[in-house]
Amino acid sequence: MDNRPIGLLDSGVGGLTVARELLRQLPNEEIVYIGDTRRAPYGPRSSEQIIEFTWDMVNFLLSKNVKMIVMACNTATAAALTEVKEKLDIPVIGVILAGATSAIQKTKDKKIGVIATQASIRSGEYQRTINFKSSSIEVTSLACPKFVPIVESNEMHSDIAKRVVSETLAPLVGKVDTLILGCTHYPLLRSLIQETMGEQVRLIDSGAETVRDISVLLNYFLLNSEERQKCQHRFYTTAGVDSFREIAEKWLKLEPLHIEHAEIESFNKEK
Amino acid sequence: MDNRPIGLLDSGVGGLTVARELLRQLPNEEIVYIGDTRRAPYGPRSSEQIIEFTWDMVNFLLSKNVKMIVMACNTATAAALTEVKEKLDIPVIGVILAGATSAIQKTKDKKIGVIATQASIRSGEYQRTINFKSSSIEVTSLACPKFVPIVESNEMHSDIAKRVVSETLAPLVGKVDTLILGCTHYPLLRSLIQETMGEQVRLIDSGAETVRDISVLLNYFLLNSEERQKCQHRFYTTAGVDSFREIAEKWLKLEPLHIEHAEIESFNKEK
Numbered sequence: 418m419d420n421r422p423i424g425l426l427d428s429g430v431g432g433l434t435v436a437r438e439l440l441r442q443l444p445n446e447e448i449v450y451i452g453d454t455r456r457a458p459y460g461p462r463s464s465e466q467i468i469e470f471t472w473d474m475v476n477f478l479l480s481k482n483v484k485m486i487v488m489a490c491n492t493a494t495a496a497a498l499t500e501v502k503e504k505l506d507i508p509v510i511g512v513i514l515a516g517a518t519s520a521i522q523k524t525k526d527k528k529i530g531v532i533a534t535q536a537s538i539r540s541g542e543y544q545r546t547i548n549f550k551s552s553s554i555e556v557t558s559l560a561c562p563k564f565v566p567i568v569e570s571n572e573m574h575s576d577i578a579k580r581v582v583s584e585t586l587a588p589l590v591g592k593v594d595t596l597i598l599g600c601t602h603y604p605l606l607r608s609l610i611q612e613t614m615g616e617q618v619r620l621i622d623s624g625a626e627t628v629r630d631i632s633v634l635l636n637y638f639l640l641n642s643e644e645r646q647k648c649q650h651r652f653y654t655t656a657g658v659d660s661f662r663e664i665a666e667k668w669l670k671l672e673p674l675h676i677e678h679a680e681i682e683s684f685n686k687e688k
Numbered sequence: 689m690d691n692r693p694i695g696l697l698d699s700g701v702g703g704l705t706v707a708r709e710l711l712r713q714l715p716n717e718e719i720v721y722i723g724d725t726r727r728a729p730y731g732p733r734s735s736e737q738i739i740e741f742t743w744d745m746v747n748f749l750l751s752k753n754v755k756m757i758v759m760a761c762n763t764a765t766a767a768a769l770t771e772v773k774e775k776l777d778i779p780v781i782g783v784i785l786a787g788a789t790s791a792i793q794k795t796k797d798k799k800i801g802v803i804a805t806q807a808s809i810r811s812g813e814y815q816r817t818i819n820f821k822s823s824s825i826e827v828t829s830l831a832c833p834k835f836v837p838i839v840e841s842n843e844m845h846s847d848i849a850k851r852v853v854s855e856t857l858a859p860l861v862g863k864v865d866t867l868i869l870g871c872t873h874y875p876l877l878r879s880l881i882q883e884t885m886g887e888q889v890r891l892i893d894s895g896a897e898t899v900r901d902i903s904v905l906l907n908y909f910l911l912n913s914e915e916r917q918k919c920q921h922r923f924y925t926t927a928g929v930d931s932f933r934e935i936a937e938k939w940l941k942l943e944p945l946h947i948e949h950a951e952i953e954s955f956n957k958e959k
Contacts, residue, residue, distance in 0.1 A: 637781075
């Protein structure tokens with residue numbers, strides 16, 4: 418039994434979709450969240466830069482005494498999971514493995530689509546993970562560079578969002594029976610994505626699947642928290658607090674949230 | 689990726705219910721199974737003796753180069769898991785944690801029943817595990833000493849079985865909404881148990897729940913096997929092969945099975 422918080426990191430607000438699942442599935446666990454909103458989106462950046470920024474967040478979370486780090490960001494997972502996992506003594510969980518595994522279990526026609534940021538698609542991590550486990554599955558990958566900026570600017574319900582989603586996903590429509598939302602920002606666009614792809618396509622939320630795995634891992638490694646009355650969740654952003662708060666309180670349906678501005682670059686030296 | 693087999697141990701044929709789930713949920717994994725049929729049932733034995741016999745099986749499995757040991761036996765799990773886990777370098781998984789966790793998630797009235805062997809009930813492991821996670825749940829435990837002998841003698845479909853199940857479970861009927869089959873032999877009596885308890889009671893198969901957890905653990909610790917054409921599963925029993933074969937082939941719906949007699953006591957010295 419370990420009452421230290423679980424650390425979550427993301428390039429911005431996308432990891433809140435993972436935080437919401439954590440709050441729902443593991444209500445006794447306390448969360449410390451860092452969103453690098455100031456430097457989002459990560460998708461167009463080089464993998465060297467993504468690794469560097471991810472270390473800034475990891476070291477910030479370590480300074481908060483977390484018992485486990487969840488890379489609640491597919492782009493960071495694709496670029497930095499292997500390296501960070503190797504160097505840390507606490508468990509580090511990415512969001513690619515669980516979504517890939519769930520999609521393999523759910524596809525009937527063996528045709529899986531993956532939508533993600535440019536950097537995630539370029540890394541080939543989803544395709545590699547899926548085909549390592551099941552070589553006969555056809556994976557169609559599509560980068561959606563416009564999705565994260567829409568979410569980070571809180572434009573999810575605009576007409577622009579609707580048009581961008583429908584135009585971007587057009588090449589996938591009718592081609593897959595299962596679609597991995599391979600970026601934790603995308604569940605915030607879920608209804609538009611479902612509408613475009615059609616009701617028959619199963620959408621896989623990589624964050625929700627990851628939290629299911631986390632609950633098993635906590636169980637076996639005695640990392641569960643005790644039952645308790647009140648968790649003091651803390652959310653940090655590297656940019657302004659207001660816009661982060663607007664999205665976070667709406668999405669998490671929790672208020673008031675403890676949200677603070679954080680400078681994280683200084684933590685890089687500890688790497 | 690690790691192609692070594694997964695080792696399963698049980699006092700007799702009960703662990704075959706876990707083996708069946710493994711074959712179904714993880715078809716690429718090879719199994720080595722040891723059933724200590726000659727010394728079954730374990731339920732009436734002292735915890736010292738159960739620990740000694742469990743070590744015989746553990747050491748036998750280690751000699752077969754397994755990558756993980758599943759104590760597919762609640763009685764062995766209750767008595768020996770902590771000790772064996774501590775001394776081994778490979779993962780050792782019991783069958784109590786997964787069933788307890790699943791029952792907590794499924795009960796609506798917060799009334800969980802546990803049926804198991806005398807030794808398991810005496811250990812209090814289920815009650816402790818459930819109440820550690822959720823102190824407000826009422827746990828009613830019942831030892832069913834006659835169930836394992838019925839299964840080991842392949843009398844599951846007899847009139848005696850029907851009468852014994854109904855008489856034994858009478859004190860629980862109407863008292864719980866969720867019932868943990870806290871012995872891996874009991875899924876072989878599942879339809880009789882369901883009939884006695886009523887259709888509205890959820891039965892939790894501790895073995896099936898454990899295999900679901902194993903698939904997550906294999907995933908995160910890179911212990912999965914590659915896809916392959918044919919697994920050479922091996923089943924060993926400390927008593928005669930014929931009666932074991934009769935139950936195993938029927939339950940696993942696989943034949944011909946590779947079943948051998950094994951002497952396991954000599955392995956104890958390696959402890």
